[in-house]
Amino acid sequence: MGDQLERFIVENREAFNDASPSDKAWEGIDQKLSKKHTIWPTIWKVAAMLFMVSTIYLMIDRSQSESEEGPMLSDEFTQAEDYYVSLIAQRKRAIQEQLTPEQQEQFLVDIDQLDSMYLELKKTYQTNASNDRVMDAMISNLQLRLDILNKQLDILQNIKNQNNENDISIEI
Known part of the structure; x- marks a missing residue:
């Protein structure tokens, strides 16, 4: 079919x-x-x-x-900033514990100047639409502050060690 x-x-x-x-x-x-x-x-x-x-x-x-x-800071930069700021705060507390208020003022003059410079850099970063050079300068500023504080702590530790040695030699 x-x-x-x-x-x-x-x-x-x-x-x-x-x-x-x-x-x-x-x-x-x-x-x-x-x-x-x-x-x-x-x-x-x-x-x-x-x-x-x-x-x-x-x-x-x-x-x-x-x-x-202003432009937002990158997460990576924010983490680095938080890390440095916490270390700087820790070093400042260590210095403040060892010194009188007058001595603290003398030791922290440079740090205070760098703090104000950092704030200016942050303002510049916000107005210049996230310039990488400004961000690098901000990181350098944080590192410099930390280095200064570490050196100051070393100096204080050396002075403390010398005082302890003098006390020991006087006792003998």
């Missing part, structure tokens, strides 16, 4: 190709297609508009927050 159907189609192929659906059938198909297509383009247009509006809002919000606060 399959062979007969196939042979019939091959012999009457021209008759099948000439037939076309009526205009009423095309109108029904066109109405069904136009109903489906009118909903999706509208949804996509609304979605695109919402995306554009939210993107513009976020860009404006970010630029305003950066202009108010």
